[in-house]
Amino acid sequence: MNRSPSAPASPEPVMTKSKFFRVAVEGATVDGRTIDRKWLEEMAATYNRATYAARVNLEHIRGLVPLGVQSPFGSYGDILSLKTDMIDIDIGGKTEKRLALFAEIEALEPLVALIRKGQKLYTSIEVNPNFAATGKAYLMGLAVTDTPASLGTEMLEFSAKLGANSPLERFKQQPGNHFSVAAETQIDLIDDAPNADPTGILASIAGLFNRFTPPAPVTPPAPAQ
Numbered sequence: 001m002n003r004s005p006s007a008p009a010s011p012e013p014v015m016t017k018s019k020f021f022r023v024a025v026e027g028a029t030v031d032g033r034t035i036d037r038k039w040l041e042e043m044a045a046t047y048n049r050a051t052y053a054a055r056v057n058l059e060h061i062r063g064l065v066p067l068g069v070q071s072p073f074g075s076y077g078d079i080l081s082l083k084t085d086m087i088d089i090d091i092g093g094k095t096e097k098r099l100a101l102f103a104e105i106e107a108l109e110p111l112v113a114l115i116r117k118g119q120k121l122y123t124s125i126e127v128n129p130n131f132a133a134t135g136k137a138y139l140m141g142l143a144v145t146d147t148p149a150s151l152g153t154e155m156l157e158f159s160a161k162l163g164a165n166s167p168l169e170r171f172k173q174q175p176g177n178h179f180s181v182a183a184e185t186q187i188d189l190i191d192d193a194p195n196a197d198p199t200g201i202l203a204s205i206a207g208l209f210n211r212f213t214p215p216a217p218v219t220p221p222a223p224a225q
Contacts, residue, residue: 015077016112019188020102023123023142025089027098029181039127039137040101044082046136054079056105060126060143060172060179076111079142080104101125103142107189111144115187119146122182128174140174145182 026037047054056077080103087100107115114121124143131138172179 014109015106016109017080017190018105018107019190020083020104021185021187022087022100022183023103023185024101024125024180025087025098025183026100027091028183033178035127035180037099039129040084040099042137043101043127043139044084046131046134046138047079047082049078049080052131052138052140054126054139054141056107056111056142056144058143059145060124060141075108076144077105077107079139080106082139101139103139105142105187107187112189114144114146115189121146121185121187123185124182125180126172127178127180128176129178130176140177143179143182144185 024035024040026035026040028035055075056079057075082104083102084099085102086097088095089098089100090096091098122145124145125139126141126143128138128140130136131140
């Protein structure tokens with residue numbers, strides 16, 4: 001019996017790790033209310049990929065087909081870890097200290113391409129304030145967009161007034177989740193290319209060999225006829 005050849009395995013997606021970048025600040029707007037400091041602290045403390053691995057998507061839309069030419073909606077990467085830190089932020093012309101949430105991600109090639117094009121990127125988080133009935137907030141997802149009005153203050157306030165009839169409600173993973181207003185973000189990528197000689201030992205050995213290797217003999221040119 002002739003067996004049809006098996007299809008070649010799909011190549012593993014290339015993932016590029018980022019540095020930590022800011023995704024939320026206490027006091028920012030989220031669905032008609034403000035982000036509480038406690039939410040940020042709980043999200044940083046409870047985030048565990050083994051419990052629930054949050055992903056990066058476009059404008060909170062999770063596509064049903066793989067990301068590609070047919071649809072720009074799908075996963076753009078994975079959230080690896082979260083942390084909080086105090087930052088200085090301008091509020092009405094005055095500098096204030098606020099707690100901010102920072103994320104570290106692994107970005108897929110489409111997101112890497114957006115970042116390297118130098119486009120302005122804005123991020124919005126999806127928060128579950130009572131994850132798995134624990135009473136603690138959990139980060140459910142991170143959206144990127146280059147059109148902040150789609151997740152701007154006016155859009156979220158309008159959606160909050162509509163409640164269950166909000167056009168954004170269908171994009172939430174659970175009805176009680178909240179979206180934050182999109183804020184401009186700078187995502188710096190880490191070059192994870194491995195160094196073949198991190199200690200320089202191989203280069204040193206090569207230099208020693210070069211010192212003790214006699215030069216190649218030079219063949220004199222043939223005499224002119």
